[in-house]
Structure formats: C-alpha cells, structure tokens
Amino acid sequence: MAKETVKKHSEFEELVENPDALADRFAGSEDFVKKNKTTLIGIFVAIAAVVVGAFLYYNYRSTQNQEAQEAMFQAVYHFEADSMSKALNGDGQYDGMLKIADEYSGTEAGNLANFYAGVALLKEGKFAEAQARLEKFDSDDYLLQARAYSLVGDALSEQGKNNEAAAQYVKAADHNANEFFSPQYLLKAGIAYEASNDYKAAAEVYNRIVENYAAAAEVNDAKKYKARAESLAGTAN
Template identity: 75%
Template sequence: MAKETVKKHSEFEELVENPDALAERLTTGSEDFVKRNKTKLLVVFATIAAVVVAGFLYYNYKSTRSTEAQNAMFQAVYYFEQDSLGKALNGDGQYLGLLAIASQYDGTDAGNLANFYAGVALLKEGKFAEAQEYLEDFESDDYLLQARAYSLVGDAMLEQGNNKEAADMYMKAANYNANQYFSPQYLMKAGIAFEADNNFTAAAEAYDKIITDFVASNEVSEAKKYKARAEALAGGKN
C-alpha cells in the first residue's frame, strides 16, 4: 500500500512539473487520473491563476504609484528650482513635498529622485546629517548623476567634520566611471578634504592624479600649486 501511494504521488508530481506530460494524459482520455487527482489539480490551477492575477494587480499598483509620484514631483521640483526650499521639502498643503514623496513612494523612480533633490535642498539649509541620509538612499544608473550624489555625500560629511570619510567619498565619485569633465573637480575636493584631515601625502596624490590623468582639464594649474603645498606640508610633518 505504501509503495502504491508513493507511486501515485510521484506520478502526480511528474505530471504537474511537466506540462507536456499533463496535457498528453488529459488529451488521451485519462479520466481515471483526473478523478483521482481532481482536488489536487484544482488547487494547482487555482494557485497558478492567483499568481497571475496577483502579478497583474501588483503591476497596475506600481504603475499607479509611479504616476502619482511623478505628478507630485513636478510641483516639488518647481519649488526647488524657485529656491523655495521649505515648500520643496515639506509641500504647500496641496502638493506633497520631497520628504513625503521619498517616503510614500519608495521604490518608484520618482521616489528615488526625490531622495536626491531632498538631499540637495537639505544641504542648502545646512541640515547636513539629514542631507547625507537622503543622498545615500539615492541610486541611479546614470553614472554622472550617481557620481554627483557621491560628491554631495562628501560635502555633507565634510560639513560635519568627518574629513577622512568625505575625502574617501570624493575619491569614490572621481573614480566612478572617471571622466575628464567631473573627475578632476572631485579629486580637488578630495585633496582639500585630505588636507583638512592632515593627510598631506594622500592630498598630494589626489592632486597628482589630476595632473597625470587629466592633463587637459581646467584644474591642472591649480592642482600643481596645491600639490606643491601638500608635499611641503607632508615633508614638514615628517
């Protein structure tokens, strides 16, 4: 009896896991199989239907949330561009602000972008710890925008006196898909942050990277002067 039960269970599992085998058995008139496994088959088909419906509802839910978030972002960004930071961050009573959008629409593109705008606005307001949190929550496939976010996190850290962490973040921004337009700017910031941390050797290396890797950049002339100063300070320290 046990062997018979195992055999039936294996047969059922094989047919459920192999749609072609199931279709063949059903189309060849295996009424006995259907009768014996009617309840199990109904459960399987009901589960599949539930998954499909749930997926459809979730997709619609995500689409609706994205649309709502984008509409809310439009007004918040308008206030941001007008430098009306209070309304941009907290809303105007009719439209949500960046902080609420980032929280309520987490997981949407607009909610993610709200983290970036909120971080910048909070930086401007001098709320550096809060700014850092929002900027660290921002993620982007756009390498220029993501590098900018890293640099802004560095700004927030530097304002809080975390010089080493700021320098490391600037280096991260500079090395993230390095390019001649923005990387030299981030390296300059890194050098200055390293100097603030009394790490003049690291500062000189950051300036030297501009001179050697980005020879056509506008920062080269300034980097040479800063490098000479950092090397002198490093020598005096030794």
C-alpha cells in the first residue's frame, strides 16, 4: 500500500513539474477520444435522450394532473350536492370520478378521484367496488390515508368480513396514531371483532383506548365494551 502511494505521488509530481509529461497524458486522452469517437457520441446521445425523456414525462404528468383537476371540479360539486350517481359517472357534459380515476391514473388528481369514488360507492351500497377504489388510494396526508383505511374497513364490514374490517380499523388507528382519531378507529375495531365473536381481541383494543387515550371521548364506551367483551370471552372459554 505504501509503495502504491509513493508511486502515485511521484506520478503527480511528474505531471506538475514536467509540462511535457502533462502534454503526453492529454495526447493519450485525445487518442482515446479519436479511437472511440463513435462510442462516446452514442453514450452522450443516450444520456441526452434520458434527460429529455424525463423532462417531457414530467411535463406530460403535470399537464395530465392539471387536466384531471379541472375535470374533477364538477364531479366534486355533484359529490358535495349528494348526487352520487353524477359524481361517479358524470352528468353528460363532465366526466365522473370513475373515469377521471382511470383516465388520469398516476396523477394526484386521479388518485384523489379514487378516494371520492370509494366514498360515493359506499353511499350507494356498492361495497366491493368501494373497497377496490379505496385500496387504490395512496396519500402522504396521514389523516386522509388513515381515513381511507377506516373506510376500507367499513366496506369490508358491510360485506360481513368482520375480522378483515377490524384489521383495517387497527391499521387506521396505528397510522400516525393520534388522540383525536385513533380512539374512534380502535372502537370500531373492537365492535368488528365482537361481530366475529373474537371477544379477546375486542377486549384488547378497547383496553388500548383506556390505557393510551384516557382523555378521549370514547374512553367511557371503551370501558363498558371492554367489560362486556371480557365477560363474553370468559363464557366462550
């Protein structure tokens, strides 16, 4: 290692102190460029193509997102007016959430359209379709994402899949857990576990509310439901 370091140091001194040696090095590089001109041009062209392609894709996505947001304006209006059919399928002039979500998938607006569509489908009693739409939704907003998990739980519960629903409610509660929403989701989880006769699991999630969210509005219900679940769990055993 020491010999190699000395060698490199000597080479450096030679290049600094001997202009001819430096010129020779550059001459060698020039020869390399001449010999490999075609290959180097191909590499530079490929790099340029990647950069230009990335730029064009970004602009395309930005344009798509803008178009999707504009398309959503009327659909959101129908949603807020509680006209779920028009919100989902459009009104003949403007597209609905379903088409927007599919046509602009991969954009922020298209992603949000899946959330709206999931809620609207839940209200229309189309629970499996609602579940599918809500499961496509993915957000960095931890409150909205937790809400989506809880709504998936609602869709599963309506399909009689109570254990799966409970798991979704727990997932919602644990997604950036907080004192405002986590107790609500845990309470729903406990009720779902009870609906599937898993009283032990129900008692455990009720207990989480009592121990971790003592100031929550749900704590009194959690205490009552916990006692009931524990009693039923003992009977089952």
